[in-house]
Amino acid sequence: MTNEHGLTKVPYHVAIIMDGNGRWARQRGLPRLAGHRAGTENIRPVLEACVEYGVKMLTIWAFSTENWGRPEQEVRGLIRILSETIDRQLPELHANGVRLQHIGRLDRLPKKLQDKVRHAIDLTANNERITLNVAFDYGGRAEIIQAVQRIIRDGVAPEQVDEALFSQYLYTAGLPDPDLVIRTSGEFRTSNFMIWQAAYAEYYIVPVYWPDFGKEELYQALLDYSRRERRFGLITPQT
Numbered sequence: 100m101t102n103e104h105g106l107t108k109v110p111y112h113v114a115i116i117m118d119g120n121g122r123w124a125r126q127r128g129l130p131r132l133a134g135h136r137a138g139t140e141n142i143r144p145v146l147e148a149c150v151e152y153g154v155k156m157l158t159i160w161a162f163s164t165e166n167w168g169r170p171e172q173e174v175r176g177l178i179r180i181l182s183e184t185i186d187r188q189l190p191e192l193h194a195n196g197v198r199l200q201h202i203g204r205l206d207r208l209p210k211k212l213q214d215k216v217r218h219a220i221d222l223t224a225n226n227e228r229i230t231l232n233v234a235f236d237y238g239g240r241a242e243i244i245q246a247v248q249r250i251i252r253d254g255v256a257p258e259q260v261d262e263a264l265f266s267q268y269l270y271t272a273g274l275p276d277p278d279l280v281i282r283t284s285g286e287f288r289t290s291n292f293m294i295w296q297a298a299y300a301e302y303y304i305v306p307v308y309w310p311d312f313g314k315e316e317l318y319q320a321l322l323d324y325s326r327r328e329r330r331f332g333l334i335t336p337q338t
């Protein structure tokens with residue numbers, strides 16, 4: 100049985116590792132930040148395409164814990180782009196029923212930007228068309244370490260620690276695991292992205308750089324996903 104788009108199943112939660120902005124810019128003789136700007140402009144159309152195809156949650160990875168090690172000018176530029184994008188796009192995102200959430204650490208961002216992010220989350224908290232999780236200053240290992248620290252601080256007994264409890268201590272507490280993780284720019288690695296949550300996600304790697312990833316590429320990813328059999332360790336007749 101396929102839906103009106105020819106898909107047999109649609110992932111509830113899609114996560115995208117938005118990679119290749121720098122190479123996209125270099126290809127055009129532009130500074131890396133121009134690639135980051137183009138990449139940021141690409142989020143809206145991909146988000147809208149997700150809505151159209153019936154995806155209910157989109158996570159986009161915009162800045163990793165490791166990205167702090169990049170040249171200061173690039174780091175500052177990426178933080179500025181986040182701030183400007185919230186200013187520019189929040190009213191429209193809100194009007195379009197997008198719920199915004201943040202995944203990662205907020206405390207290392209400028210105070211004003213932290214407030215801006217919190218405001219965006221509060222403002223859009225009741226929107227239901229699609230949820231957009233922005234992973235900024237996100238790293239999977241840091242997330243796990245923080246979870247362990249908080250579990251110990253809470254005095255949780257060892258025998259109470261199970262997968263469900265541990266999940267509640269992650270940044271993604273209460274969110275469903277990603278069903279499909281897309282990585283652009285052709286790199287075959289997680290780079291420390293959702294290493295707990297994506298344990299059973301389907302991966303889709305596409306060679307195009309993020310600013311060139313459009314509706315058609317998204318459709319191909321969804322089509323590929325819809326043809327896969329997720330077995331979760333079982334065998335076919337069980338699934």
Ligand code: IPE
Pocket residue numbers: 117118119120121122123161162163166177284
């Ligand atoms: C992804 O693009 C965005 C961030 C990591 C902030 P890159 O900046 O990693 O682009 P490439 O990989 O250098 O092409």
Ligand code: IPE
Pocket residue numbers: 116117118119160161162163165166286288290
């Ligand atoms: C991963 O891309 C981080 C984001 C897309 C935000 P990177 O470009 O930082 O990853 P590596 O360094 O190629 O593994």
Ligand code: MG
Pocket residue numbers: 118119120
């Ligand atoms: Mg990269």
